[in-house]
Each structure stands twice: as C-alpha cells, then as structure tokens.
Amino acid sequence: MTVSGEIGAHVAAARGRDPATANASTVEILATWPGVQAVLAHRIAHRLHRQSIPLVPFAISYLCRAVTGIEIHPGATIGSGFFIDHGSGVVIGETAEIGDDVTLYQGVTLGGTGFQAGKRHPTVEDNVTIGSGAKLLGPITVGHGAKIGANSVVVEDVPACSTVVGNPGHPVKVEGRRPEGPDTDWIHLPDPVQDAVKSLSARIKELEAQVAELSGNDGPAGDDPGPGPRRGRSSAGG
Numbered sequence: 392m393t394v395s396g397e398i399g400a401h402v403a404a405a406r407g408r409d410p411a412t413a414n415a416s417t418v419e420i421l422a423t424w425p426g427v428q429a430v431l432a433h434r435i436a437h438r439l440h441r442q443s444i445p446l447v448p449f450a451i452s453y454l455c456r457a458v459t460g461i462e463i464h465p466g467a468t469i470g471s472g473f474f475i476d477h478g479s480g481v482v483i484g485e486t487a488e489i490g491d492d493v494t495l496y497q498g499v500t501l502g503g504t505g506f507q508a509g510k511r512h513p514t515v516e517d518n519v520t521i522g523s524g525a526k527l528l529g530p531i532t533v534g535h536g537a538k539i540g541a542n543s544v545v546v547e548d549v550p551a552c553s554t555v556v557g558n559p560g561h562p563v564k565v566e567g568r569r570p571e572g573p574d575t576d577w578i579h580l581p582d583p584v585q586d587a588v589k590s591l592s593a594r595i596k597e598l599e600a601q602v603a604e605l606s607g608n609d610g611p612a613g614d615d616p617g618p619g620p621r622r623g624r625s626s627a628g629g
C-alpha cells in the first residue's frame with residue numbers, strides 16, 4: 392500500500408469507529424488523534440525493524456510512547472484498519488499478532504505472562520474489539536469477531552464471535568447466545584479441598600456421637616465456636 396493509502400486507511404478506520412471524528416477534518420485527526428499517530432509510527436518502525444536496522448525502530452517506538460502514551464514494540468505484526476481509541480496506556484508486545492479491522496481502547500495490554508522467550512504475546516484475529524483496561528496475557532488466540540469487555544483479564548483462548556468479560560475472562564456470549572452446559576459457570580467453580588474438609592468434619596461429628604453413645608456421655612458440646620473470646624482458664628496462667 393502507498394503511504395497516502397496507508398494514511399487514508401487509518402483515518403477512515405478512525406472515522407468509522409470513533410463518533411468524535413464527526414466534525415473533525417483529516418488534518419485534525421492526523422495532528423491530534425494519538426491512536427492514529429501511534430499506528431502510523433508503528434508502520435515505519437516495523438518496516439525498519441524487519442530490515443534489521445538498529446536503534447531507529449526502537450527510537451521511533453520510544454518517541455511515540457512519549458507523545459501518545461501508546462507503546463507498540465516494533466516487532467509486533469498489525470493488519471490493516473487497526474484503530475486505537477484514546478490510546479493512553481496501551482501496550483502491545485513484540486510477538487503480538489493483530490489481524491484486520493481490530494479496535495483497542497485505552498489501557499489495553501497485549502502482554503506476556505513471564506520471562507519466557509519466543510511467541511509469548513496474544514494473537515488477535517480480524518474484527519476483534521478489546522475494551523478499555525483489558526489485559527490479554529500469554530500466547531493465546533482471540534477468535535475473529537470476539538469482544539473483550541472493559542477491564543477483563545484474559546489468559547485462555549477466546550472463541551470466535553464471543554463476548555468475554557471478567558477476571559478470569561470467561562465467555563458470556565458465543566455467537567450471540569449465552570453458553571450452556573456444566574463448564575460455563577466460571578463464578579461457582581468446584582472447590583475439592585473445601586468439599587473434602589466438609590466431608591471429614593461431618594464424619595468426625597458422626598464418630599463423636601457414636602463414642603458418646605457407647606460411653607454414656609452427652610457427647611461434644613457442639614460445633615467449634617471458632618475465633619472469638621473463649622471461656623475457661625486463661626492461657627496466661629494464674
């Protein structure tokens with residue numbers, strides 16, 4: 392694509408997805424829309440990075456972050472029609488791969504989970520929207536057409552055409568319908584340790600009652616009173 396075509400495509404993406412552009416001229420968008428500036432700067436930085444030119448790509452990325460608050464590693468691969476609305480606080484890691492017509496809001500992180508090398512950042516397919524403050528971590532894949540809710544933390548693959556919200560991010564819609572089935576309730580996850588403790592506690596109570604019956608005693612006074620003031624001899628002595 393030619394330079395003017397590239398610029399026109401990013402301005403068109405801003406016009407298509409940001410209602411605030413309604414009364415803005417192309418010059419105003421280019422001069423004051425940080426999301427558009429950051430993507431255009433990244434196009435240059437990425438091209439130079441692929442040619443193994445030292446320093447300059449990182450200097451462009453660094454300057455872009457200083458001006459726009461958006462940090463895109465020169466190695467990140469980004470498709471056409473990419474738009475970052477508002478932008479401040481966006482971080483896109485080196486091995487992130489972004490498809491066509493993807494929209495990001497401010498504060499989104501496409502990051503890694505640790506210090507591992509190699510592919511460690513998300514792959515985001517076409518037509519995905521990622522809400523403000525969402526963190527997508529690790530080499531996960533976000534399927535085409537998915538929506539990620541604001542402030543979600545996503546560490547698993549996201550199905551295509553789904554809506555994922557929360558921490559941990561979980562699908563609340565797939566292809567416009569609520570997911571059904573035993574694995575869809577991420578809020579009330581089973582807790583095997585708590586279940587085991589409960590069953591042991593019930594068994595001990597049962598055994599205490601049997602011992603009390605055999606020995607002719609009244610049995611245990613009741614449940615453990617738990618934390619709080621205890622009666623009886625003071626452990627301080629006396």
Ligand SMILES: CC(C)(COP(=O)(O)OP(=O)(O)OC[C@H]1O[C@@H](n2cnc3c(N)ncnc32)[C@H](O)[C@@H]1OP(=O)(O)O)[C@@H](O)C(=O)NCCC(=O)NCCS
Nearest residue numbers: 477496521522523538539540541542543554556557563564
């Ligand atoms: C997720 C989002 C894209 C909506 O997608 P959608 O497919 O239309 O989903 P819905 O609005 O039907 O919501 C589905 C469910 O998720 C819940 N939900 C939506 N967004 C959520 C969020 N960010 N966090 C937690 N829950 C959320 C809804 O309350 C709803 O719950 P319910 O089914 O119990 O009623 C939207 O809510 C969102 O977060 N957009 C980001 C916008 C943004 O960042 N704007 C910044 C502008 S400056």
